[in-house]
Amino acid sequence: MGFADNLKSIRQERHISQEELAEIIGVSRQAVSKWEQGSSYPEMEKLLVLSKELNVSLDYLMLSEIKSTENNKTLSNNIIVPTGKITIKSYDGKSIVNCYKVLSSHVMFKAKSDEPKYWLIGVNKGALWGEKSIVLGWYVDEEKIKKEMDEISEAINKGVIVYELKYAVNVKNKMLRVKIDER
Structure with a gap:
């Protein structure tokens, strides 16, 4: 899985529509649709907002798997970013x-x-x-x-x-x- 699949999966797990996500991020629903289809990618500022609002790391959002430096083990994709709240x-x-x-x-x-x-x-x-x-x-x-x-x-x-x-x-x-x- 890459960015497009990860974004769609996270959005669906959280029961958020494309329109709701677009409103949260400050883009059109069509932009979210293009991101999930893999035909375009958000700007860095939007990626940071996505990461924060969806409470996932950028690594999880962007990569298909996360490798640990210890023994090169694959880690779970359930990586959570502290929100400070x-x-x-x-x-x-x-x-x-x-x-x-x-x-x-x-x-x-x-x-x-x-x-x-x-x-x-x-x-x-x-x-x-x-x-x-x-x-x-x-x-x-x-x-x-x-x-x-x-x-x-x-x-x-x-x-x-x-x-x-x-x-x-x-x-x-x-x-x-x-x-x-x-x-």
Whole structure:
């Protein structure tokens, strides 16, 4: 398989019509049709946009197979390019956030022994007035939140698109304070 077959296959796997892909890329449907027929190729800028929007590497898009430098093994064609974004469900399960940035911080008040000391905040660019932040999770100590941040970073670098919090504690709201829920 080459570029034309790869593009068509990826587009169909993602249930995207030629017209929808053309709109995403900013070209005509006829241009996408010609690319899939192999009668023309997109400009480099369009290839980069295709790679990003379809979440595949340029190698996967352009080549029929990928060779590893180690032992010259053929790798799987399911190569994913990190987008710098990840989807995370909030601690209460009420929000799912497509984050492009994740921040950790001490809570704003002095935490008591039955309260979390840190919170993890997800940031996305969806709001009309700029960034939108949401609390993703609450943490009892710095070690747990650092571990969570490291794993989220690793997931983003590997191209994982969904991450489930592992080290956050269950909490409940009580008298305008957040308390650790020991269920």
